[in-house]
Amino acid sequence: MSTFIQLVLSGVLIGSVYALMSIGLTLIFGVLRIVNFAHGEFLMIAMYGAWAISQLFGLNPYVAAIAIVPAMFLFGAIVYRLVVSPALDKPHLVVVFATMALSIFLQNAALMAMTADLRDIPPIFGRSLTIGPIYLKVELLLGFLITILCTVALQWMIKKTYLGKAIRATVQDGEAAMLMGIPVPRIFLITFAGGSALVGLAACVMLPLFSVFPSVGLNFVLIAFVIVVLGGMGSIEGALFGGICVGVMQSLSSYYIAPAFGQLFFFVLFLLVMIFRPNGLLGQQGAATVGMNE
Amino acid sequence: MSSIVTTTVSERRIPVLPERGRISWFELALLAISLALVVSGIAPSLRDVILLSFLFAGLALAWNIAGGYAGLISFGHSAFFGVGAYTSTILLTRYGISPWIGIWAGAVIAALFGAVLALICARLRGPFFILSTLAFAEVVRIIALNWASLTGGPEGLSIPPMSSLSGMVFASKETYAALMLGYLVFVYAITKGLEASRYGYYLFAIRDNEDAASAAGVNPLLGRGLAMALSAALTGIGGSLFAQYFLYLDPTYVISPELSFQFALLPAVGGLGTAIGPVLGSFLITPLSELLRSYLGNAAAGLHLVIYSFGLIIVMLYFPAGLAGALNKFKRRRPTP
Numbered sequence: 101m102s103t104f105i106q107l108v109l110s111g112v113l114i115g116s117v118y119a120l121m122s123i124g125l126t127l128i129f130g131v132l133r134i135v136n137f138a139h140g141e142f143l144m145i146a147m148y149g150a151w152a153i154s155q156l157f158g159l160n161p162y163v164a165a166i167a168i169v170p171a172m173f174l175f176g177a178i179v180y181r182l183v184v185s186p187a188l189d190k191p192h193l194v195v196v197f198a199t200m201a202l203s204i205f206l207q208n209a210a211l212m213a214m215t216a217d218l219r220d221i222p223p224i225f226g227r228s229l230t231i232g233p234i235y236l237k238v239e240l241l242l243g244f245l246i247t248i249l250c251t252v253a254l255q256w257m258i259k260k261t262y263l264g265k266a267i268r269a270t271v272q273d274g275e276a277a278m279l280m281g282i283p284v285p286r287i288f289l290i291t292f293a294g295g296s297a298l299v300g301l302a303a304c305v306m307l308p309l310f311s312v313f314p315s316v317g318l319n320f321v322l323i324a325f326v327i328v329v330l331g332g333m334g335s336i337e338g339a340l341f342g343g344i345c346v347g348v349m350q351s352l353s354s355y356y357i358a359p360a361f362g363q364l365f366f367f368v369l370f371l372l373v374m375i376f377r378p379n380g381l382l383g384q385q386g387a388a389t390v391g392m393n394e
Numbered sequence: 395m396s397s398i399v400t401t402t403v404s405e406r407r408i409p410v411l412p413e414r415g416r417i418s419w420f421e422l423a424l425l426a427i428s429l430a431l432v433v434s435g436i437a438p439s440l441r442d443v444i445l446l447s448f449l450f451a452g453l454a455l456a457w458n459i460a461g462g463y464a465g466l467i468s469f470g471h472s473a474f475f476g477v478g479a480y481t482s483t484i485l486l487t488r489y490g491i492s493p494w495i496g497i498w499a500g501a502v503i504a505a506l507f508g509a510v511l512a513l514i515c516a517r518l519r520g521p522f523f524i525l526s527t528l529a530f531a532e533v534v535r536i537i538a539l540n541w542a543s544l545t546g547g548p549e550g551l552s553i554p555p556m557s558s559l560s561g562m563v564f565a566s567k568e569t570y571a572a573l574m575l576g577y578l579v580f581v582y583a584i585t586k587g588l589e590a591s592r593y594g595y596y597l598f599a600i601r602d603n604e605d606a607a608s609a610a611g612v613n614p615l616l617g618r619g620l621a622m623a624l625s626a627a628l629t630g631i632g633g634s635l636f637a638q639y640f641l642y643l644d645p646t647y648v649i650s651p652e653l654s655f656q657f658a659l660l661p662a663v664g665g666l667g668t669a670i671g672p673v674l675g676s677f678l679i680t681p682l683s684e685l686l687r688s689y690l691g692n693a694a695a696g697l698h699l700v701i702y703s704f705g706l707i708i709v710m711l712y713f714p715a716g717l718a719g720a721l722n723k724f725k726r727r728r729p730t731p
Contacts, residue, residue: 193467
């Protein structure tokens with residue numbers, strides 16, 4: 101029984117970290133109606149950034165986030181200007197291919213700059229937290245707390261601030277929002293850059309848990325897609341819910357079934373959700389069947 | 395308007411530039427050049443590149459039937475490629491069945507996979523469809539990697555490199571080049587036939603407006619399923635040919651997102667939903683990526699892909715209709731007779 105509780109708890113914690121990584125993706129999807137296929141590479145770049153800071157200045161990644169998050173905001177803004185915004189008014193395939201090419205570009209640029217070696221940082225906290233028979237990694241607990249804080253802060257921002265209202269108006273009806281004086285292109289820019297900044301935060305939380313290498317993004321981006329679809333595209337609390345589902349399932353299936361089939365499980369689950377609940381478990385009505393940005 | 399006029403005035407004349415459902419001088423010239431390349435012994439270092447350009451042109455055309463004509467943008471086609479490759483290779487190495495037969499078995503099984511994928515994604519549109527195809531291919535990939543008793547698992551499968559006609563293993567690259575060109579012409583002929591057929595028009599209708607097509611009596615589910623199955627079968631054939639050429643199946647390559655992207659990108663660069671587009675895309679991109687790989691691959695790991703993907707971003711942003719779109723502009727500028 102305690103094994104089961106242990107597995108579920110670890111699953112919830114790791115799932116919340118996955119959720120943090122997926123919130124940026126779901127936010128960008130919800131507002132711009134595009135899928136950023138380079139999302140995983142954004143994560144990879146930010147992880148390298150946090151790693152470099154820890155190497156150069158000996159700062160731990162949680163402190164490095166202070167520099168990484170604004171840097172990723174800027175990076176997202178530049179990518180938006182150069183690649184995404186010129187593609188937005190073209191057929192929706194253009195943005196798919198452009199972000200996909202960007203992902204290949206970033207991956208190989210990282211390969212050139214950093215080689216294929218795995219990089220990681222020394223453990224920050226010496227030992228795990230023990231509660232009775234349960235062991236919990238401190239890094240995971242911190243990741244969980246940061247995710248919860250981040251979700252609450254984002255929800256507050258979306259509900260209460262002017263920017264959040266402008267974002268919601270843009271989501272509901274871009275043209276009407278424009279007529280009401282909301283600068284929709286700037287909302288797009290801020291959302292894309294903000295989503296990238298969130299990936300930067302996720303990278304800082306993930307660096308103590310995972311090694312970084314040029315194609316690390318590919319491993320995580322597929323998980324992020326599963327989470328985003330499970331939670332319903334565009335929904336922040338959905339991403340948290342989807343992340344925790346995926347984390348628990350991964351943790352249970354890799355223990356009780358086989359580690360190799362953990363991934364298989366995600367994708368089968370993803371396809372099942374797509375067949376039976378194509379709008380996700382908490383999703384917007386009709387999103388999947390109407391066809392967005394077409 | 396103008397096209398109606400030209401067809402009635404000169405019914406038997408062969409058009410200069412590619413037109414839907416008709417063979418043009420441009421296409422015949424391209425075929426003649428390809429044949430000349432195969433027959434004449436060109437530089438051995440380029441033979442690989444030419445042969446791969448033919449193979450990938452065929453694969454890009456196969457993808458284009460689903461992606462370009464039916465609007466089913468799939469990023470899971472490497473699953474069909476892998477299924478075809480594994481089927482013919484397993485039949486050959488285990489049961490000694492000639493690939494000349496095994497290829498068709500692979501095509502049938504790949505078609506079944508295609509139909510299943512179409513059924514799974516029947517209600518999905520846009521990014522949801524794309525992501526589901528990606529997930530589908532991942533499922534197939536993980537199964538192939540873990541079902542070691544059938545697929546050899548991560549070690550892959552090897553075909554004995556003894557050259558024989560019945561085993562479809564040849565000593566000369568020219569023979570392989572002819573085989574690949576044969577595949578390309580086969581898929582091209584099917585594509586051209588599709589363009590002119592009633593079923594082809596059904597597909598265009600489904601792609602352009604599914605609700606309207608459905609109201610006009612076209613069954614979208616059947617149309618999508620058949621398009622995906624046909625596209626998958628042709629991709630599976632390409633997979634078998636690939637296995638027969640390299641004589642080794644690397645499971646991390648034959649079913650991979652990278653390969654799926656490749657199948658989609660060649661038509662995107664060349665021009666989606668046209669017959670000539672995927673061919674032009676492959677003739678441009680395949681040599682480019684192979685040459686970049688051979689010249690820069692050693693200089694710095696990843697440099698060739700950096701250049702290649704950078705070029706791709708530029709092409710996608712500034713020439714979204716692809717090379718065929720550029721050809722079409724040229725055509726429109728001509729004075730109509």
